[in-house]
Amino acid sequence: MxxxxxxxxxxxxxxxxxxxxxxxxxxxxxxxxxxxxxxxxxxxxxxxxxxxxxxxxxxxxxxxxxxxxxxxxxxxxxxxxxxxxxxxxxxxxxxxxxxxxxxxxxxxxxxxxxLRSRAFVGTESRLQTAVDLLRQIVHGSETDADQRIAEIERRQAAIEAELAAARRGRFDTLDDTALRERYQQFAATARELLRDFREVEENFRSLDRSAREKIAGWGGGKGELLADLVSSRMDITASDQGRSFQAFYDLLLSEERQSELTDLLGAVQSLPQLPVDSRLRGVHHDWADAAERTQQTVRNLSEQLRRFLEDQVWVENRRVLDLVRTVEAAALAARETPPLDIGLVVDQPGVPIALPFERPLYDPQPDVAVDSLPAPAELDVTELDGLLTQRFVDTERLTENIRAVVPPRTSVALDEIIALYPVEEGIAEILGYLSLHGDGITVETTDEQTVIGYADSGGAPRRVRMNRALVRRA
Known part of the structure; x- marks a missing residue:
């Protein structure tokens, strides 16, 4: 500066x-x-x-x-x-x-x-926070799939090692100094969030104020003003500050996150090693109140746009009504004293003459008989044997067959299941296997070809060539 x-x-x-x-x-x-x-x-x-x-x-x-x-x-x-x-x-x-x-x-x-002197100034937790932020920036912007997989595997190995140590009863806990340091950093961040909300609210309020000024002094059409106001609002909403605030507000309104924050704050406040700050117990509610005030400012802007449209519609309707009344008054005045010359101009000087005997005589037309009923069609004798030979495939039985063969979280080929439970209902039963979906069972087809044998309704052996299907249990 x-x-x-x-x-x-x-x-x-x-x-x-x-x-x-x-x-x-x-x-x-x-x-x-x-x-x-x-x-x-x-x-x-x-x-x-x-x-x-x-x-x-x-x-x-x-x-x-x-x-x-x-x-x-x-x-x-x-x-x-x-x-x-x-x-x-x-x-x-x-x-x-x-x-x-x-x-x-x-x-x-x-x-x-x-400016207040602090007896304790923590640095270790802020260094870890800075390193975590750098990791989020680097790994969050990584586009190489191999690099992302390597980073995820590294975190997985660290978590598995920590889990194995905890199962053996070996784990590290934060000492009193580390606890106080992190609590101090959390308190400072929580208050900074409340302070930032006032600045975001002031920015939205400035937009609302400028919108009111434009509406009060606008003399043009509605479309131009609305385009200007909406683009101004979109500029703030699409800015980094607007997107960050909306993401924070959506995250804060999550019922799961609210419950988690309440439990965490209650657990932290109960620790005897930490100085109790009663304001921080409900700081997430203060965040919600401050965010709601900011959202209310945005809603006020929308209300201003709605009122402007309503006022413009009322003014236009009033103008139309005045014009109608002017026309009515002119019509009443013309009825009492009609004008002698109304300004009509005849294009032709004469009127066409049509003599009565020039018209043709009446010529009655013969009646036309119309038969609108369709000719009766010949009835075909429908063969009902195909309907009577329909067979019902019990999908519950197919599901039980799969559960008896396929263990949970594994998959088995459909032809192996049919080898253990032969087909009884023909090709319809095979289609029944392929249509199963739900209750933790999914059927996926592959590009590999296979042949499945079955017997038809008459007992004759049949074979069907199809893509190999894998039956998977969740």
């Missing part, structure tokens, strides 16, 4: 202005504890004023001359565009002002927290 960029940030960035403010300790202590530590979203103005009044009362008990302004005045100053530490707005279906923390407040509070 060069000197000019740092100077612009010092003068314009709300987080830096907050650190330079005279009442910065009050802002960070109250707003940081209220919004960031409590992971709260929008708060009504009355509730926030009351909480700040209680906070100032506790301060005045030790320092009566410090921070003597009215609590409501403090909040108004912190929410001005020049400050930018609180967002003041009216939510939908509410007539009371609400306040919400901005990403600038989150950044300033995080920097202040980083």
């Amino acid at each position: 060069d000197l000019d960029e740092i100077d612009r940030l010092r003068e314009r960035h709300p987080a830096w202005r907050l650190l330079r403010a005279h009442n910065a300790p009050l802002i960070l202590a109250f707003l940081g504890g209220r919004f960031i530590e409590g992971n709260r979203g929008a708060v009504p103005a009355g509730e926030l004023v009351s909480a700040l009044d209680d906070f100032l009362y506790a301060v005045h008990r030790t320092e009566p001359e410090r921070y003597v302004a009215d609590p409501a005045a403090y909040l108004d100053d912190w929410a001005t565009p020049e400050a930018g530490w609180l967002r003041r707005f009216y939510p939908a279906a509410s007539d009371e002002v609400h306040y919400e923390a901005t990403p600038a407040l989150e950044r300033a509070y995080a920097w202040i927290q980083s």
Whole structure:
């Protein structure tokens, strides 16, 4: 970063202005504890004023001359565009002002927290995390199948060696230092996620604000505005930040992952070696709340598009109705005083004359007899012997034959099964074997040819040439 960029940030960035403010300790202590530590979203103005009044009362008990302004005045100053530490707005279906923390407040509070001295700074777990991330990058981008197979086999060998050692009662456990180090890293990552959510929400809110401004000042057609707004939304959704947030949100909403996080957090909080942080016990619920607030901002943008379309349709319908009423009024006025010259022009100067005797006389037509009934067809004598000789193939019996011959998780050739259980129902029974699918049984055909012998309904020996079939059990 060069000197000019740092100077612009010092003068314009709300987080830096907050650190330079005279009442910065009050802002960070109250707003940081209220919004960031409590992971709260929008708060009504009355509730926030009351909480700040209680906070100032506790301060005045030790320092009566410090921070003597009215609590409501403090909040108004912190929410001005020049400050930018609180967002003041009216939510939908509410007539009371609400306040919400901005990403600038989150950044300033995080920097202040980083200044606190730490008695323990872990490095080993972060090195392992860095190495794991490098492995994910390298192996996740590998396109060579042999390299991927080699890496999977390496991990498989390591897991099998660890499993064998555990069965012999030999396994390593983390000591107290390693546990505290990893818990510290988890706590920092969990809080960083909450802080990042506010920035993602602010980006979506900026898109919503720009959409409202375009809608308010738009004078063209609907199609152009909708194309502009949808493309802007798609740009954020398709960005790296948008795709990462959507993947995180989908993963967090998984019932299995929620249950796993709850069990893991409960087990970690019960370890006596770790310092208990009550906020981290339900941090996955805080993640879900923060993600839901971000999604609500996106839904607000969709609601703005819907309202714009409804307003445009209403305006167009109103215009059509005005035109219809204008036509009706003109018609009523013309009925009372019809115009003498309506401006019609006749193309031909005369009217064609047709004398009555020029028309032909009536010529009756003879009646036509129409026979619409089809001729009766000759009835053929249907031979029913083929229907009476149909044979039923019991697929349950075929399934029992397979289970008696094929062990689980193995496969056997169909001709070997038929050699043990001869065909009784002819070619239909062989087709019955090939159609079996389900109950853990699958039949696959190969390119190899084989010959299967069977007896037909009359007992005569028959042979059929077909692709060799393998019967597999799960």
